[in-house]
Amino acid sequence: MGSISSQDRDLFGLRYLKPITTGIIGGAISVIAYFMVVVITTPALPPISSIQAAFNLNWPIVIGIGMGVGSQLYLTSYGKKLGCRLPNRRTVGSNTGSTALTSFFSFFSLVPLGCCGWWLYLISFLPSIFGVGVSAALIQYSNFLSYVGLAIIFAFNGITAFKLIKEKRIRNLNR
Numbered sequence: 001m002g003s004i005s006s007q008d009r010d011l012f013g014l015r016y017l018k019p020i021t022t023g024i025i026g027g028a029i030s031v032i033a034y035f036m037v038v039v040i041t042t043p044a045l046p047p048i049s050s051i052q053a054a055f056n057l058n059w060p061i062v063i064g065i066g067m068g069v070g071s072q073l074y075l076t077s078y079g080k081k082l083g084c085r086l087p088n089r090r091t092v093g094s095n096t097g098s099t100a101l102t103s104f105f106s107f108f109s110l111v112p113l114g115c116c117g118w119w120l121y122l123i124s125f126l127p128s129i130f131g132v133g134v135s136a137a138l139i140q141y142s143n144f145l146s147y148v149g150l151a152i153i154f155a156f157n158g159i160t161a162f163k164l165i166k167e168k169r170i171r172n173l174n175r
Contacts, residue, residue, distance in 0.1 A: 019077035027070025031062055034103055038110070054110055061106045061146050065099055068153035075160045084167040098156065102149030108142035 035051050042050040055062055130138070138145070 019074045019081060022077040023070040023072075023074030026073035027066040027068075030069040030099065031066040034062055034065060037103065037107070041107070057109055058106045058146070061102060061150060064150040064153070065102060068150065068157060069099055071157050072153070072160065075157060075164060079160075079164050079167070082164075082168065082171075084164060098149050098152040102146050102153065105138075105142045105145040105149060108139055109146070 035054065038050050038054045039047045045053070
């Protein structure tokens with residue numbers, strides 16, 4: 001008597017509660033991790049100042065990373081809830097790599113502000129590893145490359161959503 005039937009659960013959208021919660025928590029964790037890297041690699045500034053500088057300069061990237069990771073986790077959690085067999089490891093792994101790459105490039109834009117001093121050390125090795133031209137391009141186009149990384153994150157989300165919709169259609173046709 002006290003439990004909710006599966007029909008009522010579908011009616012009230014409770015079936016979506018766990019995937020939504022998973023997505024929100026995952027997105028928040030990714031943003032917190034981004035800011036933790038900023039704080040850890042910026043010992044010269046107080047944590048609040050480094051976080052404010054990072055958010056003021058890279059707010060689209062920070063929000064995009066949170067939304068991208070959160071939506072990927074939502075999609076995979078929702079797919080599991082439906083019993084769909086999506087290639088979770090590959091898409092989540094690709095999205096994780098894209099998120100790391102996006103974060104990496106976004107930190108270069110913080111160096112002139114005094115944030116992420118550790119990245120200055122890393123940048124000093126770029127010419128010996130990649131050559132001067134590639135290093136200059138990475139630094140010069142770091143914002144553009146960050147947005148390309150975000151586009152990759154959302155492209156993987158789109159692919160996952162497309163596969164999920166396709167799987168749902170196949171299941172509905174088979175019923």
